[in-house]
Amino acid sequence: MQKVDVPAVSEWPFVTREDLWRAYRPGVRFSESAFQRLRTQGLVTGGVRAARRAGGRAAGQQRLFSRLNLLAVDAHRSGHAEEAAYLCGRAAEIEADARMAESARLLADSEWHHLPPPSALAGRLAELVTEMCALTDRWHRPSHDRHSPVSAVVKGGVDGFAVLVSPDQSVRIMYSQAKLASINRARPGEQVYLYILDLGGPDEIVRPRPAVRLLHRPVQRRGLYGPAPVDATGAAASALRDMLAERQGRPRRQADLTGLRLADDN
């Protein structure tokens, strides 16, 4: 059984157009014409074409976009046109990097249907995605200038609020844990980038965005232990959906503790 230490990517440095649309118009049905307008207005980049294959045959294509586009959209929605343009420009540079095209090609070779969970990455694709993560994060320059993103770590809080703290401790902001949960960053130790708009006086607007980050954990690539991703499709997916639907509203089964004595910290 092979055992190797590899960095485990926790988030893709690429997003799909659906991801961008959800950031631009949360809860609104996707509109192709509206999305194309974002591109012509320079609010999102052109993306990189990623072909899809199934059974060895062409099965359509999709575009992948640098995750920095999410930040650009966010800045645009917050009225920070200059910053949005800057981020969009950086996103375009990342998409022009040969590694992004190679990543898209390898994804096509793996016959992906949706972006697989990042924990499932292996081989050259894992290397590329790791490098793209580092390239993406390099564009986040920690700074305390107005409008610039500030790197921060989520610390434990109280009464529904977490504390976001910059590495040099100079920025400490109380922020809603529920809102952090909406970007999957509610747990202590998570890293975010803070967009801070100083309104003068005691007022400011803070918008945290998730950082693309790497994890390091021993990972086994063969045998019983280690990633074994499966994206069920067709009849299998339908069966799973039916199981979930049938179960809706029923309480979860409680553990039968007959014959067991749990320790106090359970």
Added chain:
Amino acid sequence: MTTELAVRPLTPEDSPLLTQFTCSTGPAHEDEVQQFVRAGLIGWTFAPGAADDDPRGRVLHPPDDPDDVWAVAAHERLSGLSQDGVPMDGTKLEVIAVAAAVRGTRVSGRRIGDLAFEAVLADAAGRPGARGPWLAALVSDENAPSQALCDRQGLRTALRAPNRPGYHWRVGLP
């Protein structure tokens, strides 16, 4: 006769105990589980960065002897399974291993493997950040006892993992 097993958390200090743990009677699929418990479980549970997956290890032992390991069990937040691209949220059973010396023993009329499963279920239910309802385990095609345990506990739907020939997922909604 033992009428109950105590369940305590796995700790890094259990490493010497686990290196001696024997659950295999010879078949390769049992050796694989044993090797993981002996050499991989502590790192899997406590490695830096692992916390994001919320890994949890449990040790089952007679109440009067915490170092007499009758079974180990471990679980984490499920990742890697999806249906049409939608992630299946829940718990992944990483391992349930019963010591060879007590295989076949029943406690309060129950199989030790089933007790270990219930210990996982109880622990998973109490995790912060509420896990979804799915329960999943990757099993060897050759491991009949593991498959029987999955059947008993409601993990009856099988999914083939493309990069894992010889293994398959068992999933369910207990």
